[in-house]
Amino acid sequence: MSAAMDTESTYSGYSHYSGHSKKAHRQGRDRHKSPRSKDGSRSEKSVTIQTPPAEPLLGNDASRAEEAQDDNWGETTTAITGTSEHSISQEDIARISKDLEDSVGLDCKRYLGLTVAAVLGLLVFLTPIAFILLPQILWRDDLEPCGTVCEGLFISVAFKLLILLIGTWALFFRQPKADVPRVFVFRALLLVLIFLFVFSYWLFYGVRILDSKDTNYQGIVQYAVSLVDALLFIHYLAIVLLELRQLQPMFTVKVVRSTDGESRYYSLGHLSIQRAALVVLENYYRDFTVYNPALLTASKSRAAKHMAGLKVYNVDGPGNNASGQSRAMIAAAARRRDSSHNELYYEEADHERRVRKRRARLVVAVEEAFTHIKRLQAEEQQKAPGEMMDPREAAQAIFPSMARALQKYLRTTRQQQYHSMESILQHLSFCITNNMTPKAFLERYLNPGPTLQYDRDRWFSKQWTLVSEEAVTSGLQDGIVFVLKCLDFSLVVNVKKIPFIKLSEEFIDPKSHKFVLRLQSETSV
Amino acid sequence: YFTSFPFQQRIEIHKLRQGDNLILGFSIGGGIDQDPTQNPFSEDKTDKGIYVTRVTEGGPAEVAGLQIGDKIMQVNGWDMTMVTHDQARKRLTKRNEEVVRLLVTRQSLQKAVQQSMMS
Numbered sequence: 001m002s003a004a005m006d007t008e009s010t011y012s013g014y015s016h017y018s019g020h021s022k023k024a025h026r027q028g029r030d031r032h033k034s035p036r037s038k039d040g041s042r043s044e045k046s047v048t049i050q051t052p053p054a055e056p057l058l059g060n061d062a063s064r065a066e067e068a069q070d071d072n073w074g075e076t077t078t079a080i081t082g083t084s085e086h087s088i089s090q091e092d093i094a095r096i097s098k099d100l101e102d103s104v105g106l107d108c109k110r111y112l113g114l115t116v117a118a119v120l121g122l123l124v125f126l127t128p129i130a131f132i133l134l135p136q137i138l139w140r141d142d143l144e145p146c147g148t149v150c151e152g153l154f155i156s157v158a159f160k161l162l163i164l165l166i167g168t169w170a171l172f173f174r175q176p177k178a179d180v181p182r183v184f185v186f187r188a189l190l191l192v193l194i195f196l197f198v199f200s201y202w203l204f205y206g207v208r209i210l211d212s213k214d215t216n217y218q219g220i221v222q223y224a225v226s227l228v229d230a231l232l233f234i235h236y237l238a239i240v241l242l243e244l245r246q247l248q249p250m251f252t253v254k255v256v257r258s259t260d261g262e263s264r265y266y267s268l269g270h271l272s273i274q275r276a277a278l279v280v281l282e283n284y285y286r287d288f289t290v291y292n293p294a295l296l297t298a299s300k301s302r303a304a305k306h307m308a309g310l311k312v313y314n315v316d317g318p319g320n321n322a323s324g325q326s327r328a329m330i331a332a333a334a335r336r337r338d339s340s341h342n343e344l345y346y347e348e349a350d351h352e353r354r355v356r357k358r359r360a361r362l363v364v365a366v367e368e369a370f371t372h373i374k375r376l377q378a379e380e381q382q383k384a385p386g387e388m389m390d391p392r393e394a395a396q397a398i399f400p401s402m403a404r405a406l407q408k409y410l411r412t413t414r415q416q417q418y419h420s421m422e423s424i425l426q427h428l429s430f431c432i433t434n435n436m437t438p439k440a441f442l443e444r445y446l447n448p449g450p451t452l453q454y455d456r457d458r459w460f461s462k463q464w465t466l467v468s469e470e471a472v473t474s475g476l477q478d479g480i481v482f483v484l485k486c487l488d489f490s491l492v493v494n495v496k497k498i499p500f501i502k503l504s505e506e507f508i509d510p511k512s513h514k515f516v517l518r519l520q521s522e523t524s525v
Numbered sequence: 526y527f528t529s530f531p532f533q534q535r536i537e538i539h540k541l542r543q544g545d546n547l548i549l550g551f552s553i554g555g556g557i558d559q560d561p562t563q564n565p566f567s568e569d570k571t572d573k574g575i576y577v578t579r580v581t582e583g584g585p586a587e588v589a590g591l592q593i594g595d596k597i598m599q600v601n602g603w604d605m606t607m608v609t610h611d612q613a614r615k616r617l618t619k620r621n622e623e624v625v626r627l628l629v630t631r632q633s634l635q636k637a638v639q640q641s642m643m644s
Contacts, residue, residue: 518560521610522578524552525617 110179120191121168124198124231128157131205131224139213146218153221160228167235171243178281180274181466182473186241194234201227246271251476252496255280259296259489262288267498274472277484280493281464289448291460291489294414298347302340351412358409359446365405366438369398373432395429410445418454419445461486532638533598536627538589549617549625550584551577551591556610566594568632574598575605575613577629592631599628 132154135143209220246269253276256263264287268276373394381388389397406424410416431441444453451459466472467490468482478497483490540547555564555575566576577595580587597605600616608616617625 518563519558520554520560520563522552522554523610523614524579524581525549525614 110176113183114176117172117187117191120195121172124194125161125165127198127201128161128224128228128231131227132157132221134210135214135217135220138210139215142213142215143217144215146221150218150221153218153225157221157225157228160225160232164228164231164235167232171235171239178278180278180472182274182471184275185272185473190234190238190241194231197230197234198227245269246275250498251478252498253280254494254496255284256492256494257288257291257489258492259291264288268476270475272473272475273468273470273480273482274466276476276495277464277466277472277482277493280491281484284461284491285451287450290418290451290454290458292414292418292448293460293488294417302344305340355409355412358405358412362402362405362409362445363438363442365402366442369402370438370441372398372401375435391429391433392425394432395425399425399428406445413448415445415448418448418458423455460488463487533628533630534590536586536589536591536629538585538591538625538627540623540625541585547618547620547623548584549586550581551586552579553597553610553613553617554578556613557607558609567596572596573607575608575610591627591629595629595631597627597629601626 205223208214209223214220248269249267250270251268253266253268254263255266264283266280266283268279271279376384376388403421407416410419427444428441451461456462463486465485466482467485468480470477470480470482476495478495480495481493483492485491538549540549553575555561555567555573557573559573561567561573562570564570564572564576566578567574575597577586577591577593577597580591580593597613599605600613601622603616605613605616
């Protein structure tokens with residue numbers, strides 16, 4: 001029943017719902033309607049959902065308007081305006097539910113891997129010591145005495161174990177910085193190798209030495225030393241496989257953000273797809289400007305205008321040719337005299353001018369505000385104790401003179417939700433403490449910075465999904481494309497191999513640089 | 526002016542005495558020791574011939590009909606197409622000659638004759 005009348009949401013201000021409009025011409029996004037939205041949407045346009053960890057949403061963000069799932073849409077009014085402050089869009093619901101799931105769920109896989117590796121490491125470390133101590137404990141009296149040679153071997157075992165310990169600590173004892181979908185192939189291989197290796201040594205030891213109670217203690221100690229040597233070589237193998245192999249750049253990777261086309265290039269070595277995705281994401285937080293949904297409203301409204309311009313009504317009944325109709329629509333739209341490019345041009349020029357004007361006012365206001373503050377030297381500090389202020393108070397004192405200009409500028413560039421008054425005051429006192437100029441203070445506000453610069457709540461991008469046609473543990477190849485999706489946007493990653501460079505040499509004798517004068521003289525006769 | 530060679534013109538210049546010198550009233554450029562690519566008057570930029578680069582107003586050369594951009598082929602019977610710049614200057618400024626007879630070729634002349642031949 002209501003599934004058949006499933007209306008998609010549009011951002012247009014002029015939508016006329018008639019009873020016969022077909023779904024084919026309303027291309028919206030497919031949303032999974034969660035049951036929650038249906039419950040609260042019986043009567044009015046606004047949906048009130050009380051969820052405790054709701055994200056702070058500024059009320060005047062009219063671009064997030066979402067039409068509620070309404071069963072009586074045939075009878076309600078046709079004009080749709082921005083929703084009230086209590087409405088939360090579908091995206092927010094999905095995001096909230098995902099956040100709740102994450103914080104409660106256990107990272108079983110990650111901890112399992114860590115514990116296995118830790119147990120194996122401990123076992124491996126204690127094995128040589130056990131090899132040396134067990135004969136002493138079990139059949140001490142039968143052992144041949146072995147003097148300086150054994151003591152020398154003991155010292156070498158001790159130091160090699162110490163080096164192994166330090167090396168393992170330096171290389172492998174690191175906080176896991178990411179949660180990846182699949183096991184790392186090389187790490188798993190190395191763990192299996194170590195396990196098999198130590199297992200075979202124990203097997204040999206158990207059968208040949210423990211069972212037969214071998215009395216040649218020097219041989220036993222040398223056996224333990226050979227184990228430690230082999231462990232050091234496995235450690236070397238681990239360094240080469242896990243760390244060194246991917247250092248040499250083999251691929252150039254292009255990362256494009258789907259919403260605004262911002263792109264970057266990175267160089268990577270031989271990595272698996274999931275590790276490459278990790279590298280890309282780490283660099284994303286540093287290099288890409290923060291995702292600002294408010295900047296996309298202009299293009300979305302234009303798109304809505306294009307869609308809303310032509311409507312095709314099917315009056316002949318079912319059995320219509322859908323593709324023929326859409327082609328007819330596109331042709332009609334192309335023929336229509338459309339002046340939207342004109343609008344875009346003037347709108348952009350206007351916006352540019354407005355931004356520049358506000359920016360000029362802001363710079364002047366901040367420069368003037370900064371002139372009121374002077375740093376007190378140590379001797380002066382005793383003279384006038386009453387007027388002294390700490391940086392926070394100084395910031396609060398000069399903030400009002402620039403607050404209005406700053407707020408207007410942030411509004412014009414649509415950055416106002418990224419900077420709260422508290423954060424601005426903090427930044428101002430930070431700048432005052434560090435003797436920064438007004439321009440240094442403004443650097444944070446004039447241009448949108450990378451995502452790391454802002455508060456975590458405003459990131460819009462914490463949970464990532466790797467979408468790939470190849471297995472994520474397979475290595476990078478030329479031409480692979482994978483997508484890193486988060487709720488609001490996605491990063492499309494395109495891998496290209498660095499070309500094989502043929503370099504040849506040419507020797508130039510320094511004496512071969514000779515020149516001749518070429519004149520064009522004119523003589524009068 | 527009718528000549529046996531259709532592209533060329535004979536010009537007779539009477540030198541003017543100025544103090545101790547006999548002047549002709551024009552300047553030359555070019556020569557086999559010069560850079561032909563810098564010659565603004567030649568059609569073929571590998572042409573190393575001698576060209577007239579300036580003609581002084583009212584001088585004997587202008588009176589005789591020499592024009593700027595003319596290529597000098599012969600001077601008093603001496604060939605000027607394969608000479609150095611200095612040799613050309615010397616052949617023009619011989620102190621015992623009062624009249625020089627030049628054989629020049631001119632692009633506008635070439636085109637005029639070609640057009641008249643085609644029509």
